[in-house]
Amino acid sequence: MSQPPENFAASIKDFESWPENLVHQTTCLGVLKAHKTRLDVTEPKLFTQEAEDINVSFLELIESGPTFDNLEVSDDEELQQRLGEASRRGEDPKCRFIFIGAGSPQAPLKISRKMLVRVLSYYQVIPGYVDRLLEFDGRGYARKDMYSGFLSQTLLNHTPTMEVDYLGRSGRQLQLCYNLRSIGRTKRNHLAPCHKQWSFRHGAFHHQFDILKGTAVWITTTADLDLKKRIEKSTGKTGMREDRQFQTPEQCLKSSLTVHLLLCDWAYENLRVYFLWLDGTVEDEMYLLVHNRRIHEEYPQIYSLGDLEALRNLQEQTKGALQVLKGNIGVFSGLRDFYHGLGENDGFSLRDSCIGDISSFTRQIDNIIDETKRYLAQGQLIAKIIDARETIIFQHFQSQATEKTEQLTTNMQRHSLTVRIIVFLISIYLPATFASTIFSIDVFKYQDQDPISTSNASDPIKQLVSIPAIALDRWLQVTLPMTCLTFAAAGLWLWREDRKLRREYQTTPICTN
Numbered sequence: 016m017s018q019p020p021e022n023f024a025a026s027i028k029d030f031e032s033w034p035e036n037l038v039h040q041t042t043c044l045g046v047l048k049a050h051k052t053r054l055d056v057t058e059p060k061l062f063t064q065e066a067e068d069i070n071v072s073f074l075e076l077i078e079s080g081p082t083f084d085n086l087e088v089s090d091d092e093e094l095q096q097r098l099g100e101a102s103r104r105g106e107d108p109k110c111r112f113i114f115i116g117a118g119s120p121q122a123p124l125k126i127s128r129k130m131l132v133r134v135l136s137y138y139q140v141i142p143g144y145v146d147r148l149l150e151f152d153g154r155g156y157a158r159k160d161m162y163s164g165f166l167s168q169t170l171l172n173h174t175p176t177m178e179v180d181y182l183g184r185s186g187r188q189l190q191l192c193y194n195l196r197s198i199g200r201t202k203r204n205h206l207a208p209c210h211k212q213w214s215f216r217h218g219a220f221h222h223q224f225d226i227l228k229g230t231a232v233w234i235t236t237t238a239d240l241d242l243k244k245r246i247e248k249s250t251g252k253t254g255m256r257e258d259r260q261f262q263t264p265e266q267c268l269k270s271s272l273t274v275h276l277l278l279c280d281w282a283y284e285n286l287r288v289y290f291l292w293l294d295g296t297v298e299d300e301m302y303l304l305v306h307n308r309r310i311h312e313e314y315p316q317i318y319s320l321g322d323l324e325a326l327r328n329l330q331e332q333t334k335g336a337l338q339v340l341k342g343n344i345g346v347f348s349g350l351r352d353f354y355h356g357l358g359e360n361d362g363f364s365l366r367d368s369c370i371g372d373i374s375s376f377t378r379q380i381d382n383i384i385d386e387t388k389r390y391l392a393q394g395q396l397i398a399k400i401i402d403a404r405e406t407i408i409f410q411h412f413q414s415q416a417t418e419k420t421e422q423l424t425t426n427m428q429r430h431s432l433t434v435r436i437i438v439f440l441i442s443i444y445l446p447a448t449f450a451s452t453i454f455s456i457d458v459f460k461y462q463d464q465d466p467i468s469t470s471n472a473s474d475p476i477k478q479l480v481s482i483p484a485i486a487l488d489r490w491l492q493v494t495l496p497m498t499c500l501t502f503a504a505a506g507l508w509l510w511r512e513d514r515k516l517r518r519e520y521q522t523t524p525i526c527t528n
Contacts (some may be wrong), residue, residue, distance in 0.1 A: 034142035104184030163342025165349025229264030446497035
C-alpha cells in the first residue's frame with residue numbers, strides 16, 4: 016500500500032487546527048485564523064458536549080458493492096476506523112454521504128468538534144464551510160441575521176498538493192458548499208391561525224467531485240434527518256436507475272446533479288402551500304380587523320394591543336419568508352452559474368460527454384428560480400397589504416384615543432365647573448358662618464341699655480330684630496375681611512390648578528404613529 020504524501024499526512028496529524036492545516040490554501044493566514052476563531056467561540060453552543068448524544072450517519076457506495084451501505088458512528092474512534100477503511104482499500108468510496116443532525120433547531124449538532132474537524136481535514140474542505148455551520152448555534156427558528164451563500168473551488172488542472180494516490184484522489188476536483196432554507200410546518204397545530212405554525216429549516220451542504228475518478232463526497236447538516244431518508248430513497252432500489260449509476264465519471268456527475276436538484280426541491284417544495292396559508296390567514300385576520308366585525312354578529316370593536324400583535328406576527332412571518340426566498344434564489348443562481356460555466360470551460364474534461372446533462376440541470380434550476388421569484392413577488396404583495404392595513408389599525412387606535420380624550424375632557428370640564436361652584440359657595444358662606452359661630456358664644460356679649468329693648472325682652476320676635484349696632488359692626492368687620500381672604504385664596508388655588516393643567520397639556524407628546 017502506498018504511503019500518503021507528507022503534506023497530507025502532516026495536515027491529518029494536525030487536524031484540530033483546521034482550516035489552518037489545509038494543504039491547498041487560497042486565502043491568507045489571517046482569514047484562516049478568523050474562521051478558526053469563529054469556530055472556537057461558537058463551540059459550546061454549536062457542538063454537543065455529551066458523548067452519548069453523538070450520532071453521525073454514513074451512506075456510502077463501495078466500488079464493488081451494488082447498493083449503498085448505511086452505517087453510524089458514535090465516537091471519534093469509530094470515525095477514525097470508518098475513514099481508515101479507504102486507506103486499507105486503496106481508494107475512497109465511489110460515493111459517500113455524511114449526515115450530521117441536531118434533533119431540533121434549538122439543539123446543538125450531534126457531533127463533537129474533534130470529529131467534525133477530523134472529517135473536514137480528511138477531505139480538505141474549504142474554510143468557507145464553517146460560515147454555513149454557524150447557523151446551528153442553538154438560537155432556533157427566529158433568526159434575523161440568516162446567512163445564505165454559495166462558495167466553490169474549481170481545480171481543473173492537476174494540483175499536486177491535492178493529489179493523494181493511496182486514496183484514489185487525482186488532484187483535479189470540484190468543491191461546492193452552500194446553505195439553503197426550507198419552510199416546514201411545525202407540530203404545534205393547536206395554536207391560533209395567526210400564530211406560528213410554520214418554521215424555517217436550515218441546511219448546510221458540502222460537495223466534492225473528483226473529475227478523473229468520479230468519486231463524490233457529500234456532507235449534509237440539518238436539524239433533522241429528513242434529507243437522509245430522501246437520499247436513501249433516491250439512491251435505493253426505488254430511485255430512478257439512471258440516477259444510481261456510478262460506473263463512469265460521467266454517470267457519477269449526473270448522479271451528483273440529481274442530488275443538487277433534490278436539495279433544491281427540499282428548499283422549494285412547500286412554498287406554494289405556505290403562501291396559500293399565509294395569504295388566507297392575512298385575509299381572515301384582516302377582515303375581522305378592518306371591517307370591524309366578528310363572524311356571527313356585528314358591533315363596534317374596541318381594538319387592543321392583541322390585535323396589533325397578531326398583525327405584527329403575520330408581518331414577521333412574511334418578512335422572514337421573503338428573506339429566506341432571497342437567500343435561496345442567490346444560492347440557486349450560484350449553483351446554476353457554476354455548472355453553466357463549467358459546461359463552457361474547455362479545461363473541463365467531461366464537458367463534451369456531459370453537456371446535455373449540465374444543460375438539463377441548469378434549465379431545471381432556472382425553472383425553480385422563476386417559480387421562487389413568483390412566490391417572492393407574492394410575498395412582497397402580502398407584505399404591502401399588511402403594511403397598509405397596519406396603518407388602518409393605527410388610525411383606529413388614534414380614533415379610539417381621540418374619543419377617549421374627548422370624553423375625558425368633557426368629564427374634566429364638568430368636574431371643574433362643579434368644583435368652581437362649590438368653591439364659590441364655600442367662599443361666601445364659610446367666613447360668615449365662622450364669624451357668626453364666634454360671635455354666638457359668651458366671649459362676645461353686648462348689653463343694650465335702651466329701655467325700649469328692655470321692655471321687649473319678653474318678646475322673642477322682638478329680641479331677634481333687636482341687635483346692637485356695635486355688634487353688627489364688629490361682625491361685619493370680621494366677616495368681610497375673612498370673605499375677601501377666602502376669595503383670594505380660592506382664586507389663587509384655581510389659578511395654580513389651571514396653570515398646572517395647561518403646562519401638562521403643552522408638554523404631553525402627541526403620538527402620530
